[in-house]
Amino acid sequence: xxxxxxxLLVFLALVVIGGVVIYxxxxxxxxxxxxxxxxxxxxxxxxxxxxxxxxxxxxxxMSHERETLEAVVQARxxxxxxxxxxxxxxxxxxxMQQLSSAESGLSGALGRLFxxxxxxxxxxxxxxxxxxxxxxxxxxxxxAFARQAYNDAVMNYNTAREVFPNSVIAGTFNFLPAALxxxxxxxxxxxxxxxx
Numbered sequence: 001x002x003x004x005x006x007x008l009l010v011f012l013a014l015v016v017i018g019g020v021v022i023y024x025x026x027x028x029x030x031x032x033x034x035x036x037x038x039x040x041x042x043x044x045x046x047x048x049x050x051x052x053x054x055x056x057x058x059x060x061x062m063s064h065e066r067e068t069l070e071a072v073v074q075a076r077x078x079x080x081x082x083x084x085x086x087x088x089x090x091x092x093x094x095x096m097q098q099l100s101s102a103e104s105g106l107s108g109a110l111g112r113l114f115x116x117x118x119x120x121x122x123x124x125x126x127x128x129x130x131x132x133x134x135x136x137x138x139x140x141x142x143x144a145f146a147r148q149a150y151n152d153a154v155m156n157y158n159t160a161r162e163v164f165p166n167s168v169i170a171g172t173f174n175f176l177p178a179a180l181x182x183x184x185x186x187x188x189x190x191x192x193x194x195x196x
Contacts, residue, residue: 018165022166025166026169026173029153029156029157029161030091030157032153032157033090033156034090036146036149036150036152036153036154037086037087037150038087039149040181041083042146043143044143046142047139047140048080051073052073052076053128053132054072054113055069055072057123057128057129058129061120061126062117062123071112072106072113075105075106076109079103081102082098082099082103083099083102085099091176093177093178096178096180103183104183110136117129143183147181147183150181154181161175162177
């Protein structure tokens with residue numbers, strides 16, 4: 001009887017220790033993807049801060065393209081709102097989807113702006129415009145790297161919470177799945193035009 005009781009206590013102790021280890025690992029992984037989102041927040045904020053300067057520089061040359069400039073400003077404002085919402089709770093898939101949509105809209109608006117800029121040689125040659133375009137391109141690259149790091153952290157977290165026995169602990173302690181951040185560039189979806 002004593003041997004059975006000792007074995008039962010040892011088994012329960014191992015289960016409790018295993019549960020604690022799994023719980024702590026899930027907490028660490030969740031914190032990693034939240035930290036990775038904070039890096040995206042920094043880069044997207046930088047991107048959003050560059051856009052008003054870009055629009056003001058372009059406005060002086062593009063008096064007939066008011067709609068394009070207003071579309072960029074509106075898309076930027078929506079992206080900032082989406083970023084604020086997502087930053088308040090990066091574990092909420094709905095907020096991440098809102099951010100993804102807003103950033104995709106901003107990328108599309110910027111793409112249209114740069115397409116229009118091609119029609120204004122003086123603007124293209126403007127030193128301030130060239131510098132802002134360079135900074136924006138650099139920031140876009142940083143956003144892409146930060147997004148990749150975030151998505152990797154989310155994938156590790158989601159995988160860890162879905163495997164057994166982690167899924168039992170994750171379900172018990174409400175470790176919800178995290179959403180990937182996918183910012184689509186509409187120009188990458190376009191079918192290339194080929195003519196012979």
